[in-house]
Amino acid sequence: MRDAMGRLNQGDDVEAGQSQQQAIAALQKGSREMGQTMAQQFGRQPGQGGEDGEDGKRMARRARWA
Numbered sequence: 001m002r003d004a005m006g007r008l009n010q011g012d013d014v015e016a017g018q019s020q021q022q023a024i025a026a027l028q029k030g031s032r033e034m035g036q037t038m039a040q041q042f043g044r045q046p047g048q049g050g051e052d053g054e055d056g057k058r059m060a061r062r063a064r065w066a
Contacts, residue, residue: 001023007016 001020004016004019004023007013007019
């Protein structure tokens with residue numbers, strides 16, 4: 001993002017846009033990798049993943065009363 005700001009300050013809109021796209025792609029990649037690492041470390045938690053087990057039903061009941 002700093003690179004993109006520098007490019008904008010220089011008036012180079014095209015390069016600034018490309019730098020911004022690269023920064024966003026890097027953030028998305030890091031987010032995916034972090035999510036995968038956390039999933040491996042902690043595993044799937046009850047009530048996650050759209051399952052309609054007991055935890056899912058309990059969460060739905062709580063949401064109705066909230």
